[in-house]
Amino acid sequence: MRGWPLLLVTVACLDLGYSVPPSDAGSLDGAAEPYGDGGCVEGPVDQETEGVVVRIGALSVDQPLVAVPAGGVVVWLNTDVMVHRMVAGAPGAEVPLSAGGFESPNLAANTRYAHRFCRTRSLVYHCSTHPALMSGYRLTIE
Numbered sequence: 433m434r435g436w437p438l439l440l441v442t443v444a445c446l447d448l449g450y451s452v453p454p455s456d457a458g459s460l461d462g463a464a465e466p467y468g469d470g471g472c473v474e475g476p477v478d479q480e481t482e483g484v485v486v487r488i489g490a491l492s493v494d495q496p497l498v499a500v501p502a503g504g505v506v507v508w509l510n511t512d513v514m515v516h517r518m519v520a521g522a523p524g525a526e527v528p529l530s531a532g533g534f535e536s537p538n539l540a541a542n543t544r545y546a547h548r549f550c551r552t553r554s555l556v557y558h559c560s561t562h563p564a565l566m567s568g569y570r571l572t573i574e
């Protein structure tokens with residue numbers, strides 16, 4: 433019981449710490465931010481851009497592991513009847529564009545998403561509409 437007054441004082445002090453500005457609140461909005469070096473601008477490109485095509489089927493992709501040269505484009509093409517949405521990172525640990533990740537919009541049947549990748553690295557990704565069934569895919573930028 434002796435600990436109660438101290439606990440209350442601690443909580444009151446934490447409330448006072450509230451004037452700290454929010455850190456980096458806008459970083460998820462940075463869709464137009466280039467991520468890469470040289471003249472290569474990483475990010476979504478025109479959906480008709482040619483590239484390495486990953487076909488999305490019934491709760492699967494035809495190439496769970498895909499490699500693209502730095503500066504290259506990956507095209508996700510939904511050949512399924514369900515909506516899929518490809519997002520970098522693991523389910524619950526998504527990697528936003530501002531941190532070198534990517535996220536497609538919801539892809540209806542017969543639609544595609546094209547994204548250019550500049551910096552060499554390896555990314556895992558998953559489908560955010562079926563995270564339990566479609567995850568652990570890997571993209572390597574060489």
Ligand SMILES: [Cu+2]
Pocket residue numbers: 491515516517559560561562566
């Ligand atoms: Cu899906």
